[in-house]
Amino acid sequence: MHTLVLGATTNPNRIAFQAIHRLVNQGYPVSAVGIRHGEVAGIPIQQGMPELEDIHTITLYLNPQRQEPYYDYILGLKPKRIIFNPGTENVQLMRLAEEAGIEVEIACTLVMLATREYAK
Structure with a gap:
């Protein structure tokens, strides 16, 4: 269940940082995109809009x-x-996603991981 963390950061006080660690610790393949290069939990933070394949979930931190x-x-x-x-x-992006057949969840990735709801 390959996950893209969009809004990734090397700042340990940010939730996106914690999410990458928890995803990696639970065995999920992770890609990270942010505004600055860096690395979190062994995952390089890419900039811009890198070509990625087989993304199951995008978790937004923007x-x-x-x-x-x-x-x-x-x-x-x-x-x-x-x-x-x-x-x-973001109502506009939610609508665009739903029109494209993409499931939309308003939730907290950290809570989903803690309660084992993430993989469902």
């Missing part, structure tokens, strides 16, 4: 205004689902 330039990229990856973590809820 506020709605920062998401807009990524709309085509997100939809073009054809994920099975997008998780809108707290503060990332």
Whole structure:
């Protein structure tokens, strides 16, 4: 269940940082995209819109205004689902995703991982 963490950061105080660690610790393949290069839990943070394949889930850690330039990229990856973590809820992107047949969840990835709901 390959997951893209969009809004990745090397700042250990950020939830995206914690999410990468938990995903890796639970054995999920992870790709990370952020504004700065770095590495978290052995996963390199890529910049821009890298070509990625077989993305099952995109978990968002970008506020709605920062998401807009990524709309085509997100939809073009054809994920099975997008998780809108707290503060990332975006009605416009949710609608576009649903129209493209992508499952939309308003949830917290960390909570989903802790309660074993992530893989369902």
